Amino acid sequence: MVLQIANLDPRLIRRDRIGEALAWGRAHRRELAILAVLVVALLGFAALRAILAEVRLKEVRAALHAIPQIQIVAALALTALSYLSLTLSEALSLRAIGIRLPWRTAALASFTSYAISHNFGLTLLTGGSARYRVYASAGLDLGAVARVGLLSSAAFWGALLGVAAVALLSGGAPVDIAGAVIPAFAGQVVAVAVLALLALLFIVRLRGVEQVGVGRFTLPIPPAATMAAQLGVAAFDLAASSAALFVLLPEATPQTIGLFFLAYAVAVSVAAASHVPGGIGVFEAIILAITPASNGGVFAALLLYRLIYYVLPLIVAAALLASVEGHRLRRPIAMGLSLAERSARYLAPPLIGLLVFTGGLILLISGALPAVHWRIHWLAHIVPLPFVEASHFAASLAGTALLLVAPAISARMRSGFLAARLLLAGGIVFSLLKGFDYEEATLLGVIAVILQYCRPAFYRRAGILDAPLQRTWLAAAAIAIGLSLWAGFFAYKHVAYHDDLWWAFAWKGNAPRFLRASMGAAVLLGAVACWRLLSAPIRPIGNMVLPLQVADTALALSSRADAALALTGDKQFLIAASGAAYLMYRVRGRTWVVMGDPVGAFADWSELVWQIRARCDAAHGRLCFYQASNELLPLLIEMGLQVMKYGDEAQVDLASFTLEGPASKSLRHSTRKAESAGLTFEIIPAAAVPAIVPQLRAVSDAWLGDKGGHEKCFSIGRFDPVYLARFDCAVLRQEGRIIAFANIWTTRNRAELSVDLMRHWPDTPYGTMDLLFVRLMQWGAANGYARFNLGMAPLSGLNGRRLAPLWSRIGHAIYGHGEALYGFSGLRSFKAKFQPIWVPRYVATMPGLATPWAMINLVGLIGG
Template sequence: MTIPEHHSMTNNEKSPPALIGKLISALKPIFSMAIGVPILVVLWASFSGLVQNVNFEDIVASVFRTPPYDVVAAACFTLLSFVCLSIYDFSALWHLRLRIPSADVFRTSFCAYAVGNFVGYGPLSGGAIRYHHYRRLGLKPADIGNIIAYITLAFGLGVAAVMAVGLVSNPADIAGSINVSPQALTMIGGGLLIGLAAVFTLSASGRSVPLWRGRSMALPRPRIMLVQFAATVADVASAAAALWVLLPHMDIGFPAFVAVFSVAIALGIASHVPAGLGAFEAVIVAVLGGTSPMGDVISALLLYRLIYYGLPFLLAAGLIGTAEFRRGRMAKRASWLARVGLRLSPNVLSALTFAMGVALIVSGVTPASIARLDLLAKYLPLSIVESAHFLESVLGLGLIVIARGLAHRLDGAWWAASASVGAAIVLSLLKAIALSESAILLLLLAALIASRRQFSRPASLMHQPLSTSWLVAIATVLMSAIVVLFLVYSDVDYQNGLWWDFEFTDEAPRSLRALLGLLIGAGALAGWTLLRPAKGKACYPSKAEIDEAIAIVASQPYPDANLVRMGDKMVLFSNDRRAFIMFSRHGLSWVALFDPVGPRDASASLIWQFVEMAQRAGGRAVFYQVQPQNLSLYADAGLRAYKIGEAAHIDLKSFDLGGAKRASLRHAVNRAQRDGLSFFLLEPDEVADEIHSLREISDSWLAAQKSREKSFSLGAFDADYVCAQPVAIIKRDGKIIAFATILRTSLKNQVTIDLMRSMSDAPSGTMEYLIVSLILHLKGKGYLSFDIGMAPLSGLSNSPAAPFWHRIARVVYERGERFYHFIGLRTFKAKFQPQWQPRYLAVSNGTSPPLALADITALISGGFKGMVRK
């Protein structure tokens, strides 16, 4: 058999849907950059021009001049806003007719919005919190996905409604601030209102709206939608009021300010920057900068970020940590540190790490206390202070990169974060005795240590490419640092000699050098992202790679993995080359056959690697015939499992032909022996001598069945493949009349059967005799288990309370006998009194199981044409 190293595109891959999907996937990052980067650049350019004459000391002084009652009022409006936000969750549950205790809904909503607002990417970060909490409250993953989709859609429509009303009712107040004609703003607002009216009409008609990847959602009833719009108005107005009370006196009225606030939120989302950082501020400054003192506006924005984003996030982190701590205490055998470790969600720790990275960068470009620098001058040489200042700024950039790895639960990210935070604690003391900064870093380090077990993916941090959103986020932080630097040192005349000034009191040169280090580090990171070697390229394996996979199979207990010998599937190896996944593609489905092959400690990382590779290609990850003991690995990777059948396993130690249950097998053996049949097992070195006879039987069987060779989850008659493993044969009068290929590994614990073929004139019961004889032979050789294969769609519940998938599959199992012998196959395997073990299909969340199974069937049958043939 010749195994090609590279294959051209298959017909399936050339189909219009597949090509369109790949094109959209390839262009998605470009679209994101094309929209987000120009918005970011324009907003920051205008922001920089507006604040160039603002003094840093004035901003700090304005923060401390803010009346305490204004801060309290802002906190109260923040609380009111989060109460209004919880109505999104309540209305989603109402719409989907799900019941959860109100206290649990509010707590989940608060934590999800607090984390989502702080981190950004609300559907992902806040969605992870909702999945975590609602799953424990008994909701199904599909229901949770619908809740997240509903909330995302409702929030977008609500913000659009508030912005539209503001643009239509107060166009003149806004137009003068952003140099756009009132007529244009009125047209934009009117267009939005028309679109929203159309959505409301669809809601009244009971229609659905398309979402993504073929999914759709039924719009809520008009009554629910009206409640949702009212909640959105109250939410946006409360959030705007939290900023309004902190701002100085302005000429613009509150209704117009709410509209400006909505526009700022929308542009912040469009910029793809976490929490809209920078984009939101740029809009507010652009609108209000001409009517109020700029320093007071900026100080109000800083306080608003702390109150509306920072305080809820810290409270949510405390709530999540407390809940997980209480849950951990219930595990009696867990140590105190391990109990605390179920603790903070990795998403929360990722956000904290990101925030501390930003804080270190900002700290690096702002001046330290003169008194503390004077104290350091008495005990430390200048070189240590300069080095600490420079290195801590670079560590800040590193923490931002590491934060993404923490969100993906990488153990490499945990080690990098722990080491970086530990080093930053020391450096923060050496650079300026920053006690508050070092205290927060110490708390972050303690949280990381307590959560060690949550980061279980043994993958390289640098193996994970940074997405467009993260690159934009890093660019935003650096642009912010540049603006802050020139804002703080606006009274310092730039000279080339500043780079070489080294004095304890010379803060501007020190900050310039720190900024240079950040830019060099960011440039190196961008270069690595662009020039790094491609990982996970999907191509068919070379002969050397198949041999490497076979060596892994030999040391594993699952002989089915020998199907990798066929060479008709692509292979993805783990980073350490100790495990692999074999897979094929059809349409948008990337289908992995079986669980990862190799040590279990390499499986979790490999599953994530495969899922991410499929997602980057615009496809959906599917795992076919996975075993129940591995379902938790797929759940951690965001996949959902569906039972698709049961595999028949025979315990060889307890197998015998005695008893009434196996009377039919005894009769088959006796009858076969009377007919002159005899059993033999050919070892691989003996198979080659009989390969022509075996091929003759195979061709005869295919012709009699009016079928053709299958692939993917089944072997095909290929000389090299058949000769690689033992073959069980049945002879009559010295001539082979039936055979079955055997799959095994070097471990003598399990054997499975693959191809089973016979001559058309073979006596009835020949295959029963072959299997029984093979079982007895393997039992004599000391093997433990024999796998007869899976009975598709068997063992699914027919209870009225069973999941929808079970009921649909059950109907196919009972009514689809004319297309596939579901019941007949189960009946044949049941003759051997096996132990039935469930097998599952694990698919990306939102993927339809029937659609995935259709693609799998096409892979097995050699395309959709093969599906309509035998």
């Protein structure tokens, strides 16, 4: 072995290692992406620290107080103009894809999506989700919403590049970025190239190219006039948003506008590409690196700008939607909901969750900064020092807890609401006791009022630890604590750090208080993160074992043979109060997948369906009904689920089944061939099945090996001797050896007969399975069964026309072109030989973005 390894080509070893590394990277790409965002955020904070090395906190505070009120009012007005122009850009994007909606709809979608994405980055996941909620309430599908978002983004980036190019051309001087000088000629070449690309886009549109696309997804290229209007509106937005910062800068003059806008364009681009929430740290570092002004004054302007342009619109959006949602929840039942009410129902809790997160961030940053001298001096005459020390530490812990509670607010958890309300109230008290910080106490009070007004929206009874605290939330919380650490080290850069600081308690001991509070916040976040990352996401809910009496009663009333899936041992159950019906399901990820219809008394179906709906909603899950029948459709529609046809089920009428006639010619031929090969059919009673399990296992293992797969579950049974011993078994023998088998499902009222596991040796004679089914159907007809269920033909019978729903068109395409993956059409052709009646079966999921995630979890669950 040593010699073989030594003789291997080193290039092959390197190639294998590279392949392994790439595979590992693909498997952990989400964790790596989050780590990359954290690294970029740390680099931004480090760059800010280096740039502001000579700046003191007292200089920043003095610069903030020196900004005239008229300039603050101008920044507020320009911010309003910027967000207004974004709504116009949204309306133009709607027009470009041929959709006419009222301006107020576009305004609501635009304002809420940008208020979120500006603060928390990841535009597609944050702002894109908010945009979808509004437009889905207005009747748009996911494809149309994606086109609107892409066109708005394209207009923004086109305008940003275009205006930056004009700024480069008009400057005519080298650009200095933190000591790195870009020659004027190089900047002008880049500017000309950018303008040429924009001009080329207009030329392409004028020459008749109306859309671009990948696969079936197409994106229209707006007419030249509409495109020019979009770029103009986006340019106005950039002018207003950048001017809102420019008017706050010290030493701002008309001569510096060009260079400033170039710095602003670069900062916005890099901050967006970094995916750091709000570009915090990254945006400020780039502006400070390029802008030729005193860093203390510029940094003060940047802090005020972030409050005006980022935080204030988020508070306004949350307050607006919370007021609409709170009003809706307090009204008597109305005939219908307005668009704003339908949108607020989905958006208000996430926005309030983001506000709660912001409240936690405020407490952390405040705890990192020194108290105002006169306020702490005033408190010294009223409150003992231990109260101040304890309040300062408690405020930072409350801030960290608010960061962690925010996901529970977004998930409508009652426990999260109660915890956030208590933490906000405590934060207000701690803010006043630690330094009489009435400004932050007022902000926390506003958030608490908004939260309290929407109290009825938080109805889910799951525990706070069941909230979906995802890695992205933990990363955002880590960045928030990192920001507070940066603020503290910036404020106390003159302090000589040593071990004794941890135990220094004094009225002027701001730095020791910061260290203790930061340590407490970091330990709390680390402990919760470790616990949540190592714990299971969702606990099982429901009966894991079906009581024998319930099973006996419900199965006796069922006319569906697949009710026997309750005996596979891989499901959970909800049982009706009468004990005459049950519903079987399983949780995977956040998706609750219900298998088929409820089993048992039809009168209990509504109770069971609404019960699973309530439990799933309380656990913040996604509900999915799999292989639902026509009888269940009214209840699914009543619950507001999105119903999609999954395929057709083949049911053979045993009373009319025959091998006579031209339609059965192929069956007669195949069964005769199988019989001529010496195959014989036999029904093995359930009591005798354990004796033949070794032979059945050999058949099963050979069948699985030939298919190159593994056992499936949930919608079919596994090869389990205990499970197989519950049923009679149909076998085919050749010279006494079992070469094929199928366990038999029956209903007690003899309404239906079916099979579950169907397996055979790979080298069985032609017509083996045809013979097995034919003999089973003849046996069933002789024993009084009404029909034989051949099972599903997935994705068959779906409509692929242009006006059909998206799911139907996708399924139709897979059915037509996915034969190599599954054999969809071949499976239907096999079952069609028995002249069945095709009965539709459905999948029903929560509407919107929950659908694709539910389908992914469903496939994973069925695939084992």
